[in-house]
Amino acid sequence: MFVESSLEQLQETLGLADVSTGTVALVTTTLVLSAALVYRQFTSEKVEGKVPPHIPSTIPFLGQAISFGTSPIEFLLVAYEKYGPVFSFTMVGKTFTYLVGSESSALMFNSKNENLNAEDVYSRLVTPVFGKGVAYDVPNHIFMEQKKMFKTGLNIARFREHVHIIEEETRNYFNRWSKEGVDDLFKALSELIILTASHCLHGREIRSRLDEHVAQLYADLDGGFTHLAWLLPGWLPFPSFRKRDRAQIEMKKIFHEVIQARRNNPNPDDDMLQNLIESKYKSGENLTDDEISGMLIGLLLAGQHTSSTTSSWLGFFLAKDKELQQKVYEEQKAICGDSLAPVSYDQLKEMQLLDRCLKETLRLRPPIMTMMRMCRTPQTVLGYTIPPGHQVCVSPTTNHCLPDTWKDFDKFLPDRFLDPEVANSEKFAYIPFGAGRHRCIGESFAYVQIKTIFSILIRTYEFDLVDGYFPEVNMSTMIHTPTDPLIHYRVRNTEL
Numbered sequence: 001m002f003v004e005s006s007l008e009q010l011q012e013t014l015g016l017a018d019v020s021t022g023t024v025a026l027v028t029t030t031l032v033l034s035a036a037l038v039y040r041q042f043t044s045e046k047v048e049g050k051v052p053p054h055i056p057s058t059i060p061f062l063g064q065a066i067s068f069g070t071s072p073i074e075f076l077l078v079a080y081e082k083y084g085p086v087f088s089f090t091m092v093g094k095t096f097t098y099l100v101g102s103e104s105s106a107l108m109f110n111s112k113n114e115n116l117n118a119e120d121v122y123s124r125l126v127t128p129v130f131g132k133g134v135a136y137d138v139p140n141h142i143f144m145e146q147k148k149m150f151k152t153g154l155n156i157a158r159f160r161e162h163v164h165i166i167e168e169e170t171r172n173y174f175n176r177w178s179k180e181g182v183d184d185l186f187k188a189l190s191e192l193i194i195l196t197a198s199h200c201l202h203g204r205e206i207r208s209r210l211d212e213h214v215a216q217l218y219a220d221l222d223g224g225f226t227h228l229a230w231l232l233p234g235w236l237p238f239p240s241f242r243k244r245d246r247a248q249i250e251m252k253k254i255f256h257e258v259i260q261a262r263r264n265n266p267n268p269d270d271d272m273l274q275n276l277i278e279s280k281y282k283s284g285e286n287l288t289d290d291e292i293s294g295m296l297i298g299l300l301l302a303g304q305h306t307s308s309t310t311s312s313w314l315g316f317f318l319a320k321d322k323e324l325q326q327k328v329y330e331e332q333k334a335i336c337g338d339s340l341a342p343v344s345y346d347q348l349k350e351m352q353l354l355d356r357c358l359k360e361t362l363r364l365r366p367p368i369m370t371m372m373r374m375c376r377t378p379q380t381v382l383g384y385t386i387p388p389g390h391q392v393c394v395s396p397t398t399n400h401c402l403p404d405t406w407k408d409f410d411k412f413l414p415d416r417f418l419d420p421e422v423a424n425s426e427k428f429a430y431i432p433f434g435a436g437r438h439r440c441i442g443e444s445f446a447y448v449q450i451k452t453i454f455s456i457l458i459r460t461y462e463f464d465l466v467d468g469y470f471p472e473v474n475m476s477t478m479i480h481t482p483t484d485p486l487i488h489y490r491v492r493n494t495e496l
């Protein structure tokens with residue numbers, strides 16, 4: 001009975017609720033076998049020095065999978081209280097070592113990729129979605145060159161144009177809402193952000209081909225980002241794996257056509273796509289069409305869930321605190337005038353209260369709950385030696401709510417960032433975009449995108465929670481989305 005309910009819980013934890021019992025049996029067998037292999041391989045590693053305290057478990061291989069999967073942040077905070085800033089535990093045969101708090105997190109952010117390695121943990125999940133030749137499928141120094149190409153393409157001149165594009169897409173999208181009603185905010189923002197991100201990051205031609213079929217291809221690609229895909233080999237015959245692989249082929253075919261047309265266009269748009277077409281590696285070589293396509297998929301998907309989840313939470317925090325929402329609206333009028341004319345990049349920069357609200361949303365609900373690396377060589381931190389084979393993790397969500405660093409850590413208080421002590425707090429206390437060599441390159445674009453969308457939304461609608469319900473955090477998805485994300489809206493000003 002216990003084993004049965006444990007399996008059911010594991011199934012839910014891993015996001016397997018939609019597959020048959022036979023599939024679950026196959027998964028379970030595969031998990032146990034692969035876990036046994038990994039376990040044997042890594043438990044035999046011995047290091048000099050004191051290893052981090054290991055949280056004991058009564059269930060071999062499965063370890064803490066159920067407790068962690070059900071309530072990861074609570075699990076980590078309790079473990080931090082009991083074991084301190086560095087501790088290990090087992091889940092499905094793998095050993096995870098968490099570094100909690102700024103001081104211990106420094107190990108991850110200051111380390112070299114060859115010691116704490118990202119490809120070893122992310123490639124199985126990401127490569128089948130983005131394709132070969134990009135991101136974690138190439139040596140890290142090549143990915144660093146690709147990240148530099150992205151950064152060059154995300155500059156202020158482009159952001160100035162992006163603000164207008166995002167405003168127009170937002171107005172067009174929300175035309176479908178009536179004057180007052182209840183709607184799914186997360187669904188709306190997810191759909192909108194595919195349109196805005198595709199328009200800004202892929203360009204006009206690709207955006208114009210974004211119909212329902214292409215949106216489904218993105219959804220199928222995105223369906224590759226599951227706990228299942230992270231745990232199991234990509235060749236296994238799961239329907240979601242096959243859909244993901246077919247979607248990648250079809251999506252790349254579309255991108256290849258657009259890239260070819262661009263290469264033959266004597267007057268191309270000046271945008272990210274053109275930037276990638278003209279970029280060169282240090283070796284002097286250009287990117288191939290396939291690499292450009294993989295990078296375009298990566299750009300869209302890296303920002304899709306992160307931004308749609310963050311903006312939904314922002315909406316719910318504002319709906320919950322009506323006084324704050326009114327102040328955010330007043331800020332819009334103060335900066336853009338009573339007529340609330342179209343927003344510009346410079347005005348967006350001036351919206352400091354909206355900025356702080358977004359920053360505080362990213363503190364309480366950072367979309368990436370855990371960053372992970374494979375420990376390849378023994379690593380020393382705060383008197384402990386982490387053996388090779390451990391998966392070393394830092395959780396922004398956990399660092400963002402340590403009571404010794406954050407006063408009233410569980411309250412949504414955007415003005416906390418006005419306090420110079422908070423602004424200058426420990427280096428890795430606030431890390432929604434990571435740090436070090438794997439740091440996010442999309443932060444500025446994400447701010448432009450989310451602030452523009454909310455600037456328009458808050459001018460147009462007044463938001464309320466539905467029957468006072470503030471969404472629970474959905475822990476079963478890789479990014480912690482809001483559960484039942486319905487919001488009540490009412491048009492503020494019909495002339496807008």
Ligand code: HEM
Nearest residue numbers: 302303306307310368371432433434438439440441442446
């Ligand atoms: C609210 C929005 C976003 C959040 C919170 C976010 C968060 C993060 C985090 C935490 C990392 C570090 C991962 C690690 O160290 O393992 C990261 C890396 C990255 N992000 Fe973002 N991101 C956001 C939006 C975007 C957007 C819009 C783009 C693209 C335009 C993007 C592209 C990337 C890339 C290319 C990396 C580098 C990964 C690496 O070097 O390993 N992100 N992001």
